[in-house]
Amino acid sequence: MQKDSKVNKSCCFQRHAVLTGIVCLLVFAAIVGGNFSAAQARSVDMPVVVVDPGHGGNDKGGQGPGGELEKQVCLELAKKLEAALDGRAQVIMTRTDDYGMSVDQRASLANRHQGDILISLHTGASNNSAANGHSIYYDLPPGGDQGPAVADHDSAIPRKWDRIQHGHVRASSLLAESLRVQINQIEMPGDADVMQAPMALLHGLDMPAVIYETGYITHPAMAKALENQSYLEALARVLAEGIMKYLRDSS
Ligand SMILES: [Zn+2]
Structure with missing residues (x-):
């Protein structure tokens, strides 16, 4: 009995030691392999959609006639888009x-x-309060016959990644078109147009990417619409549909 008991204890200890060793190895591998970064935690069965609310902090972006701020509209719309994509995308x-x-x-x-x-x-913004319309931009990357980098309103500094978007231009144009079709299905002042232009943010992105300008915050009627939560929710829903349709069609 005594002997068996010792053997059992020994076996348990060995099992425990082996399990501990495996756990340590897994932890070590995870730390060495990726520091538990969010990128490593990416869900394999859902696409990853990056939503970028423009401006923020001291950078207010455009301002409406009633004091409406582009940076706030961008964040509100981004949160509604996140909610609209819930369960379908990370x-x-x-x-x-x-x-x-x-x-x-x-x-x-x-x-x-x-x-x-x-x-x-x-949002769009202009000194001309009559200016309005929705625009979806995809990148015209610098280099080749297309000339050097030209800054957008976010940055005047060409950067080291300035050629990464080259490989995604075609896909970005398809994403822009998918969004345009969906956006034009809701009632709003002005149609959405797709345009290609050099955009500093897009140059550095290693994925299909677009900038959506939701109409002019400097246009009185549009500024009011952009403060309307129902309007922003409707806009977020069609953006989500446009994104998901693109992702389905391209997979
Ligand atoms: Zn802006």
């Missing part, structure tokens, strides 16, 4: 509150999370 937000981020920080975050697509949200 959403990564580049910012979740009112703070500033550089173009590089946004692109770096998106690339680190291995986004399947990125949509950056903005």
Whole structure:
């Protein structure tokens, strides 16, 4: 009995030691392999959609006639888009509150999370209060026959990643078109157009990516619409449909 008992204790100890060793090895492998980064935690069965609310912090973006701020509209719409995609995509937000981020920080975050697509949200703004219309931009990358990098309103500094988007231009144009079709299905002032232009944020993104400008915050009627939660929810729903349709068609 005594002997058996010792043997059993010994076996239990050995099992425990083996299990502990396996756990340590797994922890070590995870630390060495990726530091438990969010990118490593990416869900394999859902696409990763990066939502980028433009501006933030001291960078207010455009301002409406009633004091409406582009940075707030972008964040509101981004949160509604995140909700509209819930259960269908893993959403990564580049910012979740009112703070500033550089173009590089946004692109770096998106690339680190291995986004399947990125949509950056903005409003139009103009000194002409009559100006309005929705625009979806995809990138015209620098280089080749297309000339050097040209900055958008977010950055004037060409960066080291400035050629990454080259390989995604065609896919980005398809994403933009999918969004355009959906956006034009809701009632709003002005149709949505797809345009290609050099955009500093998009240059550095290693995924299909677009910038959506939701109409002009400087247009009085549009500014009111952009403060309307129901309107923003309807907009978020069609954006989500456009994104999901693109992802289905491209898979
Ligand atoms: Zn903007």
